Amino acid sequence: MRPSKGRVGAGMQTSPWIILGSTIILLVAVIVFAVQNSHREKQYMSEILTAKGAALIRAVEAGARAGMMGMMWGGEQFQLLLEETGRLPDVLYMAVVDPDGMVVAHSDPSKIGTSFRKDRKLIHLGPDLKENWELVDLDTGEKSFEVHRHFRPLFTENGAEYSHMRQMMHRHRMMPVPQDDWLASNKQEQRLIVVGLDVEPFESAMREDIRTTVVMSAIVLLTGFAGFVSFFWRRSYRAARRSLQDTSAFADELVTHLPIGLVATDQSGRITFFNAAAETITGLTAATVRGRPAQDFLPAHLCGLDQWFDEGEPVNERETECTFADGRTVPLSISAARIVNEVGKFVGEVLILKDLREVRRLEAEVRRQDKLAALGKLAAGVAHEIRNPLSSIKGLTTFFGDQFSEGSEAKSAAGVMVQEVDRLNRAISELLDFARPTDLKRQPTDIAPLLTRSIQLVNQDAANQKVQVELDLADDICQVSVDPDRLNQCLLNLYLNAIQAMSSGGTLRIGCDMEDGRSVRIRISDTGPGIDADHLGKIFDPYFTTKNKGTGLGLAVVHKIIDAHQAHLHVESIPGKGTTMTIRLACISGLVEKEESHDRKPA
Numbered sequence: 001m002r003p004s005k006g007r008v009g010a011g012m013q014t015s016p017w018i019i020l021g022s023t024i025i026l027l028v029a030v031i032v033f034a035v036q037n038s039h040r041e042k043q044y045m046s047e048i049l050t051a052k053g054a055a056l057i058r059a060v061e062a063g064a065r066a067g068m069m070g071m072m073w074g075g076e077q078f079q080l081l082l083e084e085t086g087r088l089p090d091v092l093y094m095a096v097v098d099p100d101g102m103v104v105a106h107s108d109p110s111k112i113g114t115s116f117r118k119d120r121k122l123i124h125l126g127p128d129l130k131e132n133w134e135l136v137d138l139d140t141g142e143k144s145f146e147v148h149r150h151f152r153p154l155f156t157e158n159g160a161e162y163s164h165m166r167q168m169m170h171r172h173r174m175m176p177v178p179q180d181d182w183l184a185s186n187k188q189e190q191r192l193i194v195v196g197l198d199v200e201p202f203e204s205a206m207r208e209d210i211r212t213t214v215v216m217s218a219i220v221l222l223t224g225f226a227g228f229v230s231f232f233w234r235r236s237y238r239a240a241r242r243s244l245q246d247t248s249a250f251a252d253e254l255v256t257h258l259p260i261g262l263v264a265t266d267q268s269g270r271i272t273f274f275n276a277a278a279e280t281i282t283g284l285t286a287a288t289v290r291g292r293p294a295q296d297f298l299p300a301h302l303c304g305l306d307q308w309f310d311e312g313e314p315v316n317e318r319e320t321e322c323t324f325a326d327g328r329t330v331p332l333s334i335s336a337a338r339i340v341n342e343v344g345k346f347v348g349e350v351l352i353l354k355d356l357r358e359v360r361r362l363e364a365e366v367r368r369q370d371k372l373a374a375l376g377k378l379a380a381g382v383a384h385e386i387r388n389p390l391s392s393i394k395g396l397t398t399f400f401g402d403q404f405s406e407g408s409e410a411k412s413a414a415g416v417m418v419q420e421v422d423r424l425n426r427a428i429s430e431l432l433d434f435a436r437p438t439d440l441k442r443q444p445t446d447i448a449p450l451l452t453r454s455i456q457l458v459n460q461d462a463a464n465q466k467v468q469v470e471l472d473l474a475d476d477i478c479q480v481s482v483d484p485d486r487l488n489q490c491l492l493n494l495y496l497n498a499i500q501a502m503s504s505g506g507t508l509r510i511g512c513d514m515e516d517g518r519s520v521r522i523r524i525s526d527t528g529p530g531i532d533a534d535h536l537g538k539i540f541d542p543y544f545t546t547k548n549k550g551t552g553l554g555l556a557v558v559h560k561i562i563d564a565h566q567a568h569l570h571v572e573s574i575p576g577k578g579t580t581m582t583i584r585l586a587c588i589s590g591l592v593e594k595e596e597s598h599d600r601k602p603a
Contacts, residue, residue, distance in 0.1 A: 027221060030217040030220055030221050031217075033213075033217065034210075034213050034214065034217050037209070037210075037213050038206075038210060038213070041206045041209050041210070042206070045199070045202045045203075045206060046133060046145075048202070049133065049145045049147065049197050049199065049202065050131060050133045050147055052090075052147075052197060053131060053133065053145070053146075053147025053195045053197055054131045054147060054149075056085060056088075056091065056094065056147075056195045057131065057147065057149065057193050057195055059085070060081060060082065060085055060094065060193065061151070061152070061153045061193070063081050064078050064081065064153040065153045067081070068153065075104075075105065078096075078105055079105050079106075079109065079112075082094050082095070082096075082105050082106065082107045083107050083108075083109070085107060085195075086107025086108070087107075090197055090198045090201060091107075091195065091196070091197060091198070092138075092142070092144050092196040092197065092198050093106065093107050093108060093111075093144075093194075093195075093196045094106070094107045094193075094194065094195045094196070095107065095111065095116060095193070095194050096151050096191055096192070096193050096194075097116045097122055097148075097191065097192045097193075097194060098191050099190045099191070101115050101116050101117060101121045101122055102114070102115060102116070103115070103116050104191065116194070122148065122192060122194065124148055124149060124150060124190075124192050129149060129150065129152065130149060131147050131148070131149045132147070132148055132149065133145060133146060133147045133148075134146055135199070136196070142198070142200070143199050143200075143203070144196040144197065144198070144199070145196070145197040145198075145199045145202075146194055146195070146196050146197075147194070147195050147197065148192050148193060148194040148195070149192065149193065150190060150191065150192060150193075151191040151192060151193035258275060258277055259277055260277055260352055260353060260354045260355075261275065261277040261278035261280075261281045261282070261351075261352065261353030261354070261355070262274075262275045262277070262278060262350070262351070262352060262353075263275075263278050263294070263298075263350070263351040263353065264348060264349070264350050264351075265294050265348050265349045265351075266347070266348045267345075267346055267347050267348055268293075269293050269294050269295065269349075270291055270292060270293055270294070271289045271290055271291065271292060271293075271294050272290065272291075272348070273290075274286040274289050274290055277353070277355075278353060280355070281330060281332070281353050281355050282298070282324055282353075283324050283328060284324075315334060315335060315336040315337070316335050317333050317334075317335055317354075318333065318334045318335070319331065319332070319333050319334075319356065320332055320334060330355060330356075330357060331355075331356040331357060331359075331360055332353055332354065332355065332356060333353075333354040333356055334351065334352070334353060334354075335351075335352040335354075336349060336350065336351045336352070337349070337350050364537075368540075368541065371541075371542075382428075386424075386428060387425070387428055390421050390424060390425055390428075393417075393421055394418055394421040394422070394425075397414050397417040397418050397421065398414070398418060400414055401414025401415060401417075401418070440482075440483040440486060440564055440565065441483045441485075442481045442482060442483055443481070443482075443483075443484070444479045444480075444481060444588060445479060445480055445481070445482050445484050445487075446477070446479055447477055447479075447480060447512055447520055447522070447585075448473050448477055448512065450484055450487065450488060450491075451471065451473065451491070451510060451512055451522070452471070453488070454488050454491040454492060454495070455469055455471060455495070455510060457492060458492065458495045458496060458499065461495075461496065461499055462495075462499050462508060465499050465500075465502060465503065465505060466504075466505035467499050467502050467505055467506055467507065467508050468505075468506070468507045468508070469507075469508045469510070470507060470508070470509045470510070471510050471511075472509070472510070472511040472512070473511075473512050474511075474512060474513035474514060476514070477512060477513070477514060477520055478514065478520060478587035478588065478589065479587070479588050480520055480585040480586065480587060480588060481586075481588050482565055482585065483565070486561045486564075486565075487561070487565070489557070489561065490557075490558045490561050490562060490583075491522075491524075493554045493555070493557065493558050494524045494558060494581050495508065495510075495524065496554075497554060497555065498524060498525075498526035498528065498579070498581075499526075501526055501528030501529065501579070502526055502527060502528045506526060506527035506528060506578075507526070507527050508524075508525070508526055509523070509524075509525045509526075510522070510523070510524055510525075511523040511525075515584065518586065518587055518589075519584050519585060519586050519587060520584070520585045520586075520587065521582060521583070521584055522582070522583040522584075522585070523580055523581070523582050524580070524581045524582075524583075525578060525579070525580040525581075526578050526579055526580075527577070527578045528578055528579060529575065529576060529578075530573045530574050530575040530576055530577055530578055530579055531571075531573040531575070531579055532575060533575075536571060536573060539555050539571065540555050540556055540558075540559040541556065542556045562583060565585065566586070567583060567584055567585045567586070568582075568583070568584040569581065569582070569583055570582045570584070
């Protein structure tokens with residue numbers, strides 16, 4: 001059902017806590033990613049600077065080893081090597097420190113003989129030939145990445161000493177080694193060689209990487225947040241769209257199948273909406289009129305509606321009669337309104353058309369019933385007051401008629417008086433029958449035998465008028481709940497009316513078949529002169545007749561009996577071609593269903 005869809009759409013609305021929770025999860029993930037990336041950058045920096053420092057230390061040791069072996073270097077030459085190495089890019093300083101923390105060689109000669117660190121002693125951890133590193137804050141405010149290890153220019157990388165080199169040095173030395181030449185002395189002191197590297201380029205690169213990481217993280221975060229929001233908004237949009245589609249479909253179905261006509265026009269007067277009821281009323285189709293000017297199709301824009309608008313009068317339930325293109329004149333109740341938007345601009349009109357034909361028919365039926373009720377009361381009083389004097393007149397006329405001889409003029413006049421009294425008595429009896437409430441004795445009845453017997457009763461009358469009678473019965477006609485005697489009375493009246501209408505002969509056709517599988521249709525047709533359109537709406541009125549003889553109560557009684565059976569009587573007549581009376585009776589099964597549905601209605 002439609003409401004359940006509305007509930008589904010409501011259940012799909014986005015909670016702000018879902019978006020907040022999703023955003024927090026994404027933020028944590030981005031922070032973890034940024035921290036891991038920062039640690040990774042620091043690790044890369046330490047590995048690169050350590051490798052660079054170790055390479056410089058090995059280069060300096062290799063230079064010292066070559067100088068000592070080939071050119072008998074001493075401390076002065078090694079000092080020059082350190083000074084030149086200290087001038088390399090990104091090298092802040094390079095020094096050799098003794099175990100007491102004093103500088104024995106330095107790329108800055110002014111630092112020789114001073115303490116390498118004032119705050120603490122430089123300590124090398126780990127194997128002698130394995131480089132250590134640490135990040136140091138200098139007095140100048142700069143940061144230095146220091147790489148250091150034991151200074152052993154005469155040792156190989158695996159710790160083996162160049163003993164033959166030492167022997168060659170002693171053999172070629174022609175004078176004793178000066179006491180202050182620390183490089184050439186054979187003292188096994190644990191000196192450390194230190195290289196200080198500038199970390200600013202790496203820190204700048206790290207800061208740039210961190211900025212890039214932050215920017216990328218922010219982009220990822222915003223993108224993720226936007227994705228979450230877009231996802232939930234899309235779900236909400238889809239739910240709202242489905243709900244809107246359901247509401248629109250419901251409104252379209254409701255408006256399209258309204259029992260009253262609905263016509264909408266735009267600001268230029270072109271028809272934009274035309275429902276099924278409007279099609280039935282006007283005889284036009286929506287496909288024909290949609291998008292076309294209303295004045296091209298609606299009669300004088302619905303019979304003076306423009307004039308009412310121009311006069312500024314409200315149009316609410318105005319009753320009028322409109323004649324459409326197909327010649328039909330339809331009584332209508334018209335309501336109309338101008339549509340104005342928020343800024344007061346005219347955007348169109350809405351017309352509501354109510355077909356008053358059924359209302360007028362019901363009003364006529366009510367008037368007819370009121371007339372019949374009044375006539376019934378009058379007939380009951382008149383019949384009571386007239387019948388008794390008629391009986392006395394008939395008795396006296398018979399008495400006086402017996403006083404005259406047969407064949408005399410007086411005897412003949414008395415006979416005429418008796419006949420007229422009998423005719424007047426029959427008219428009063430018909431009037432009483434019409435005025436008396438219809439008391440039906442319903443029973444399940446097969447229509448085919450009833451029609452066959454009723455036709456036999458009028459065969460002689462038809463033969464006298466040279467009227468041929470034709471009976472056409474369909475198979476499998478359902479049973480109906482009727483009063484056979486009263487229905488037979490209706491049929492006889494209709495047969496006799498048809499036969500009397502064919503004074504020069506003709507054909508009386510009686511047909512019976514099923515209609516929609518739920519009702520029986522009885523059609524009584526003649527080939528007489530037909531009924532004028534002006535008289536067609538009056539034929540069931542009491543005392544209305546176009547015959548020279550007759551009381552005009554026959555068809556009125558027929559209509560009353562058919563109404564009592566809750567059946568339908570319809571008349572079709574074409575002047576010069578004949579008349580057809582159609583009776584529709586509900587099948588017993590259809591009648592039961594109707595009564596059950598009526599019982600199920602709430603009180």
